[in-house]
Amino acid sequence: MVMAPSRTDLKNRKSIRFPEYDYSQPGAYFVTILTYQRQPFFGNLVNGLMELSPLGRLAASVWLGLPNRFAGVEIDEFIVMTDHFHGILLLNQGIIQTYDSLSLTTPTRRSLGTIVGTFKSTVSKVYHFNNPGNNEPIWHRNYFERIIRDEHELNGIREYILTNPVRSEVEE
Numbered sequence: 001m002v003m004a005p006s007r008t009d010l011k012n013r014k015s016i017r018f019p020e021y022d023y024s025q026p027g028a029y030f031v032t033i034l035t036y037q038r039q040p041f042f043g044n045l046v047n048g049l050m051e052l053s054p055l056g057r058l059a060a061s062v063w064l065g066l067p068n069r070f071a072g073v074e075i076d077e078f079i080v081m082t083d084h085f086h087g088i089l090l091l092n093q094g095i096i097q098t099y100d101s102l103s104l105t106t107p108t109r110r111s112l113g114t115i116v117g118t119f120k121s122t123v124s125k126v127y128h129f130n131n132p133g134n135n136e137p138i139w140h141r142n143y144f145e146r147i148i149r150d151e152h153e154l155n156g157i158r159e160y161i162l163t164n165p166v167r168s169e170v171e172e
Contacts, residue, residue, distance in 0.1 A: 021147070023112040026091050028076070028148035030157045031116060033085045034140035040082035041138060048166040055127055055138070056080045062122045063087060070115055076154075077161045081168060086161045088148070089115060116143050 023029075035041050042056030052060065060080050066089070067073050078087030089112065120139045127138060148154050 023145075024091070024110060028154055029089045029091070029112050030146040030148055031085075031087050031089060031112070032144040033116065033120065034143075035083045036137040036140055038083045038140075042080045042082055042085070045082055045165055045168055050080060050082070050165055052080055055123075058127060059085060059123050062119055062126070066115060066119060069118065070110060073115060077158045079161050079164050081164060086164060088154070088157060088161070112145060116145075 041053065042059060043050050043052040045051075050056070060078075063078055063080075063085075064075060067075060072092045074090040074092060076088035076090055078085070091112070120143075124138050128135060146157070148157060
């Protein structure tokens with residue numbers, strides 16, 4: 001059984017984010033999220049293409065649904081790999097509205113971390129609800145992000161995402 005970190009452990013963790021950067025401001029962000037212990041939960045790589053498992057299909061579906069949950073958020077290129085996920089999120093306004101039952105009409109300041117956290121927790125909750133005997137963690141505790149600074153960088157990251165399955169298969 002996997003033990004969750006204590007509150008003391010959580011308070012002493014160091015953030016890997018830029019301390020002075022406002023992650024709720026408009027911009028493009030490249031996000032990489034790893035599975036717990038790099039387990040290949042999301043499917044198999046076959047001939048340079050991903051064959052998604054049910055959990056991999058769930059992750060893709062939840063990611064595609066983020067714009068329905070957060071106004072001002074757009075999905076760009078993304079890929080679900082065997083043991084990680086790459087995606088580009090576009091935040092189009094500083095105040096991101098959320099459409100949950102508690103705040104249908106109240107705009108709430110939402111950050112990249114809130115959006116990624118919502119994605120990860122939704123995938124976990126739906127998966128564990130549908131697989132009640134399995135309580136294993138799905139996600140690595142954090143995520144990696146890159147602030148995309150211009151169109152050239154955006155296009156390079158898009159290419160990286162699109163070619164990830166072919167590169168990964170060559171590396172195996």
